Amino acid sequence: MVKDTDHGIWGIVARHVAVPKRSWQAYRGWYKQQVLEAAQEGRGVPRPRRSIFGLPTLSPYHPAAACWSGFMTVVDLVYTAFWVPLGVAFCTDTFGDLSVPCTKVDLAGGIVYTLNCLFNFQCGCVLTYGYKKAEVRDGLRVA
Numbered sequence: 001m002v003k004d005t006d007h008g009i010w011g012i013v014a015r016h017v018a019v020p021k022r023s024w025q026a027y028r029g030w031y032k033q034q035v036l037e038a039a040q041e042g043r044g045v046p047r048p049r050r051s052i053f054g055l056p057t058l059s060p061y062h063p064a065a066a067c068w069s070g071f072m073t074v075v076d077l078v079y080t081a082f083w084v085p086l087g088v089a090f091c092t093d094t095f096g097d098l099s100v101p102c103t104k105v106d107l108a109g110g111i112v113y114t115l116n117c118l119f120n121f122q123c124g125c126v127l128t129y130g131y132k133k134a135e136v137r138d139g140l141r142v143a
Helices: 021-040 063-090 101-120
Strands: 016-018 125-129 132-136
Touching: 021 125, 021 132, 063 101
Parallel strands: 016 125
Antiparallel strands: 125 132
């Protein structure tokens, strides 16, 4: 179980996913089974599986994950709220022409959002059900 007081400011920017009761119980049952099997084999706490890219997953409270979330918040504010409406209003005549700055900015925005999708497979999340929270770092469960 995760406590907000353990993570301070990082707890605000961590990715939280609200789940229904059935999903919460299924995850908790799966996790308890993993811990029980590891204890019976004398392995201690089970290590989370790697991500779909074969790399270890980051905790949602890791500073790199928090910085990326902050960066994407700024990108959402600037790109989505300001640039997209301006591009639609003034840059539709030259859409697709890579020699025009409007198209270059749209391409850069698309690349950043694609990187965000890929990075989120590398970063765990926090499941929430009511006031209960659990950190998920298992690669296949995150995906």
